Amino acid sequence: MRQIILQEPFRAVFYAPYYAALARDAYARAGVSVTVRAGTQPSLAKDAVLEGHAHLAWGGPMRILLAHDADPASPLRNFGAAILADPFFLIGRTPRPGFKLSDLAGLKLGTVSEVPTPWWTLQDDIRRAGLDPASIARVTDQPMAANAAAVLEGRLDAAQLFEPFASQMERDGTGHVWHAAASRGPTSYTTYYSTAANIAEYAPEFRAMIRALAATQRWFMAATPEEIAATIGAFFPGMEPGLLAACIARYRGLGIWTEDPHFPPEPWNRLESAMLSAGAIRRAPGYAHCVDDAIVTAALQD
Secondary structure, eight states: OOOEEEEOOOOOGGGHHHHHHHHTTHHHHTTOOEEEEOOSOGGGHHHHHHTTSOSEEEEOHHHHHHHHHHOTTOOEEEEEEEEOSOOOEEEESSOOTTOOGGGGTTOEEEOOSSOSHHHHHHHHHHHHTTOOGGGSEEEOSSOHHHHHHHHHHTSOSEEEEOTTHHHHHHHHTSOEEEEEGGGGOOOOOEEEEEEHHHHHHTHHHHHHHHHHHHHHHHHHHHSOHHHHHHHHGGGOTTSOHHHHHHHHHHHHHHTOBOSSSOOOHHHHHHHHHHHHHHTSOSSOOOHHHHBOOHHHHHHHHO
């Protein structure tokens, strides 16, 4: 099979299945050679695919929604799901049992500035909870690390953060999880994506990658958090193994990772609805127009 270049959007714990596939040589065992192109800016991953620097990327279906909203003829397609629940949390300085999203009224909240999807989905949840998201006092321009510090110092009542912030803050006594966004249910967060032309041209290689992801997902569901942390630890050299294992245990308990690579309509529809209510897109491009699950079915039948 031909050499495949896979674009990483940025380094994050919730992408653990993709790192496990690499660390366990799952692609090579499926018969395909994969080289990862490291990424630091999520918005550039799709450009790497469109400009031919990578054959495919992993990342948020929101990129495909934005692309199809801007251009109904966009060639980008999602396939091969790994994360179909929201990995973000609301974290406050002190415990708040019984927290409801409507309790954000009157509080000062720091929301994620690095990527837009966490706020788009949260504002939709807030709206459904009966509170106007525009009424919330928000800090919108600070990175997550700064917002975590602001929670500790009392300059924010709560912040929207992902792992390892949640586990680290609880371990250090500097914050407590009030709300897990995964509690809303299926929401598409991370899949492979490429162009329709690449999916056709590199079908044998992409099917092999899907089989490798499926094998990794089966292992992922059976392994202990400590085993997973030891396997992917090289991708997070500055993180203590115990902390990484705690992050993995929390995420797996919340069910953010899928058991197979199929991408059903429900999580796509929830993300699409959230982006519409946020005004991020003007129309609904639709699951059938943007998702290619047929290649997953074909791969798993090979």
